[in-house]
Each structure stands twice: as structure tokens, then as C-alpha cells.
Amino acid sequence: MTIPATMSGVQLTCHGGPEALVWRDDIPVPRPGAGEVLVRVLAAGVNMTDINTRVGWYGGEGRSAGWAGAMRFPRIQGSDLCGRVVALGDGVEGLAMGARVICPTNQHEPTAENPIAFVSIGSEFDGAFAQYCLVKARHLHDVSASPLSDTEIGAMPCAYGTAHNLLHRAQVAVGERVLVTGASGGVGLAAVQLALLRGAEVTGQCSLSKSAPLRAMNVAVLSRESVPQEKAFDVVIDVVGGDGWQQRLDALRPGGRYATSGAVAGPMVQGDLRRVYLNDLTIYGATHQPREVFAGLVTIINTARIRPVVSNTYPLRDIARAQADLAAGRYPGKLVLIPAETKA
Numbered sequence: 001m002t003i004p005a006t007m008s009g010v011q012l013t014c015h016g017g018p019e020a021l022v023w024r025d026d027i028p029v030p031r032p033g034a035g036e037v038l039v040r041v042l043a044a045g046v047n048m049t050d051i052n053t054r055v056g057w058y059g060g061e062g063r064s065a066g067w068a069g070a071m072r073f074p075r076i077q078g079s080d081l082c083g084r085v086v087a088l089g090d091g092v093e094g095l096a097m098g099a100r101v102i103c104p105t106n107q108h109e110p111t112a113e114n115p116i117a118f119v120s121i122g123s124e125f126d127g128a129f130a131q132y133c134l135v136k137a138r139h140l141h142d143v144s145a146s147p148l149s150d151t152e153i154g155a156m157p158c159a160y161g162t163a164h165n166l167l168h169r170a171q172v173a174v175g176e177r178v179l180v181t182g183a184s185g186g187v188g189l190a191a192v193q194l195a196l197l198r199g200a201e202v203t204g205q206c207s208l209s210k211s212a213p214l215r216a217m218n219v220a221v222l223s224r225e226s227v228p229q230e231k232a233f234d235v236v237i238d239v240v241g242g243d244g245w246q247q248r249l250d251a252l253r254p255g256g257r258y259a260t261s262g263a264v265a266g267p268m269v270q271g272d273l274r275r276v277y278l279n280d281l282t283i284y285g286a287t288h289q290p291r292e293v294f295a296g297l298v299t300i301i302n303t304a305r306i307r308p309v310v311s312n313t314y315p316l317r318d319i320a321r322a323q324a325d326l327a328a329g330r331y332p333g334k335l336v337l338i339p340a341e342t343k344a
Contacts, residue, residue, distance in 0.1 A: 001086055004029055008340055009130025010319050011074035015056035015064040018320040030134040032089035037137045039101060043154025044128035045080030046322045046335040047186060048264060049105065053077060053123050071123060078128030079105040079121055082154035092137040101140045104294045105158040106287055116288045129316060131339045141298040148304055155308045155334035156301060159186035161289060162261050163194050164297045166237050169284040170259040174199035176234040179251055182264060184210035184332040191237045192219055193306045210332040213309050245269035252281055259284040309333030
């Protein structure tokens with residue numbers, strides 16, 4: 001196809017509210033350099049990481065930042081990418097023109113000082129909230145074989161990649177009892193599905209008004225306000241944080257594992273270290289994903305062993321409404337943005 005000179009998309013112009021998101025029809029389409037691939041965006045999931053990046057949440061108290069520090073503006077966000085390969089830079093091998101592809105949100109770019117350093121699509125480089133996106137070839141994975149739709153696949157890289165990594169870090173095994181918090185949200189629901197796929201016995205904690213997808217999977221449900229039973233679980237997968245943190249640690253059996261990748265109820269927590277060491281608990285923070293871990297998710301996608309719950313789709317131009325719906329928790333599962341079709 002002929003690549004146009006410009007494209008439509010959404011640029012983040014500064015840290016701030018939805019007013020910082022600016023629609024443009026004259027964004028230059030990037031050209032791939034050596035080792036890079038130009039991808040036409042087919043679908044892009046909506047994630048809390050995009051909202052957190054927009055408001056500068058990752059900088060911590062008193063300072064705004066993206067995943068890896070200070071951001072350059074304007075920036076095209078979009079941490080979920082399902083797209084089609086339309087141009088290859090010099091030296092790219094193993095990816096065919098027209099292949100449908102995805103990439104992990106957090107991409108391993110090691111340095112001498114930090115062997116697990118990463119950059120995040122939509123934070124450190126432009127992402128999927130436009131008609132085209134430029135990605136290094138080594139971070140792309142071919143999902144052409146999957147029977148899942150573009151929209152379904154566009155819902156998966158960030159939430160399902162995060163959940164798959166959480167379960168990998170926590171070493172969830174067949175028959176183990178797993179508590180998942182925020183279980184009706186994107187990452188939480190993904191963790192429930194993937195834990196069931198591993199043969200675990202899963203309990204999901206969430207708002208009862210959004211628990212229908214969990215009940216359809218025959219998953220035990222705890223209300224968001226409930227206190228989990230003490231010493232009842234082998235693993236806790238927590239994306240909520242906030243005031244109930246100690247209760248989740250107390251829900252672990254001796255030798256249990258706790259893994260987290262989010263804090264939607266607040267990043268500051270209080271707990272009793274004695275209960276950690278006296279019960280031989282292990283705590284995992286899970287952001288860095290080795291390539292082989294994300295590749296495992298790609299295999300699951302290509303074989304359609306699970307199907308994501310997508311509650312709503314929006315034209316890309318309606319990004320502010322989609323993010324407002326996500327932040328308000330109006331729907332279970334995932335929300336997905338669809339760019340306007342490009343013309344050859």
C-alpha cells in the first residue's frame with residue numbers, strides 16, 4: 001500500500017486532564033529506520049496506565065513523569081497495539097508485510113547500568129492512539145494465525161501481558177487457591193482467566209454489580225468490601241492496593257506469594273512486617289517482562305485458548321469519553337479504541 005504523508009491521531013501535549021489530549025489530522029507518518037517496522041493500527045485498548053501517564057502519576061509525590069522518567073511532548077499515547085505491518089526498515093527479518101502484530105507495553109531495553117531497564121510504548125515513544133505506529137522489530141510478535149478479532153487482540157497486550165507476568169512471577173500452579181483483586185477490571189479479569197487456564201482455583205474480589213463475567217466462569221466472588229478469609233490462599237494477585245493491603249497479606253497461607261502491578265485504590269499502604277516474615281511470605285513487584293513470558297501469551301492468543309471480555313468500543317476521536325468510562329469503572333473487562341481506516 002501507499003503510505004500517506006500524514007495521519008490522524010491524538011497527541012498528549014502535557015501532563016494534565018483530558019484537555020491535554022488534542023486531536024490532529026496532520027501528524028506526520030513516521031518512516032521506519034534500520035530495525036524498525038511501521039504498523040497500521042487496527043485497534044488499541046484503553047488502559048489505566050495511559051491515564052496514569054497522562055496525569056504524571058508515575059513520578060510520585062510532587063513530580064510528574066512517565067514510566068521511565070520525564071516525558072517529551074507532544075506524545076502519542078496508546079499502550080495496547082494490534083496492527084498490520086505496512087513497511088519494513090533495513091535489516092528487518094522474520095516479519096512479513098501484511099502480518100498482524102502486537103507488542104508488549106513494557107519493552108526491554110537494557111543498559112550497562114540497568115540490565116532490566118525498559119521503555120513503555122505510549123510513554124517513552126509514540127504509541128497506538130493514531131493511524132500508524134513505529135515499533136522496533138524485535139519487540140513485535142506475529143498474531144496472524146489467531147482466530148480472535150482485531151478488537152479482541154487489541155484488548156490484550158497490556159492487561160493480559162501484565163496478568164500473565166503476575167502469574168509467572170508468583171509461580172501459580174495447578175490446584176492452588178488464588179485471590180484476584182479488582183477482578184472485574186482489565187488486568188484483574190485477565191488474571192482470573194489466565195489463572196483458570198493454569199488450573200488454579202480462583203476467587204475474584206470486585207464490585208458485585210460487575211461480577212457477571214466472573215460468575216459465568218464459575219469463579220467464586222467476594223464483594224469489594226469483604227475481608228478475605230485469613231490463611232485461605234496460596235497466592236494473591238493484587239492490582240488494587242489501598243487500605244485493604246494488610247488484609248490481603250493475612251489471607252495468604254504460610255509460604256504464600258503476593259504479586260502486584262497496580263494500585264488503583266492508592267499506592268500508599270500500611271502493613272505489619274512481622275506477618276510477612278513470620279509467615280514466610282514472598283512479595284513480588286511485576287513490571288519487567290522477559291521476552292519469553294510475553295511470547296507465552298502470544299501462544300495463548302494464537303491458539304485462542306481464552307477470549308477477552310470487551311465491553312465497549314469507541315472511535316479513536318472519542319478517547320476522552322472512553323478514558324472517563326474506564327476511570328469511573330462503568331464496565332467490566334476491556335474498552336477498545338478503533339482508528340479511522342486509512343486510505344491506500
